[in-house]
Amino acid sequence: MQTKGRLIHLNFLILFLLLSMLSGCASVAVSLLGAGTGFGLPYAVNDDADRTLNLPFHQVERETPQVLEKMDISVTGYSEIENGKRIKASTRELDITIDIKQVTPKATRVVINARKSNFLKDKATSEEIINQLEKSLTRKMARKDRLIQIRF
Numbered sequence: 460m461q462t463k464g465r466l467i468h469l470n471f472l473i474l475f476l477l478l479s480m481l482s483g484c485a486s487v488a489v490s491l492l493g494a495g496t497g498f499g500l501p502y503a504v505n506d507d508a509d510r511t512l513n514l515p516f517h518q519v520e521r522e523t524p525q526v527l528e529k530m531d532i533s534v535t536g537y538s539e540i541e542n543g544k545r546i547k548a549s550t551r552e553l554d555i556t557i558d559i560k561q562v563t564p565k566a567t568r569v570v571i572n573a574r575k576s577n578f579l580k581d582k583a584t585s586e587e588i589i590n591q592l593e594k595s596l597t598r599k600m601a602r603k604d605r606l607i608q609i610r611f
Contacts, residue, residue: 508585509570514596516561519569520544522599523557526592543567553581557588 512519520543524534527548532555536547543560558570569592571585 506580506582507570507572508582508589509568510589510593511562511566511568512593512596513565514567514600515565516543516559516567518596518599519567519592520559522596523559523569523592526588526595529595530588530591532588553584555585555588 523546527534527546532548532550534546534548538545538547540558540560543558546557546559548555548557552575553573555574556572558568560568560570562568569589571588573581573584573588575581
């Protein structure tokens with residue numbers, strides 16, 4: 460057991476030395492070493508943008524492709540998931556997955572994952588898609604409320 464522990468430490472030492480030899484990339488070496496020991500893992504695994512919207516599932520589902528189109532993001536597919544739908548989309552640099560799940564009849568959870576590669580994600584783009592979705596839905600709800608007030 461002690462030999463296995465020493466071997467792991469030796470592997471990390473060798474990895475650190477090799478990575479530190481990258482020209483001008485000492486910070487990358489330290490970051491990669493941290494990722495190897497688990498410090499960088501939550502970023503790679505959990506860097507999705509998510510929000511629960513106080514709107515019915517069908518409204519969020521219907522609006523999402525329209526928002527993507529306004530942002531010049533191409534929808535590449537749809538599929539069913541537990542309690543909702545998954546939308547696949549892409550840009551030249553990103554593969555985007557959007558999960559839309561019904562939480563209650565009046566609440567919908569949206570989780571967006573924009574990947575540049577297996578290890579790199581673009582949380583800023585994921586968050587902006589959610590911001591634009593919420594903004595568009597809020598605008599439509601405000602228009603609907605105004606029409607209802609005009610009728611009465």
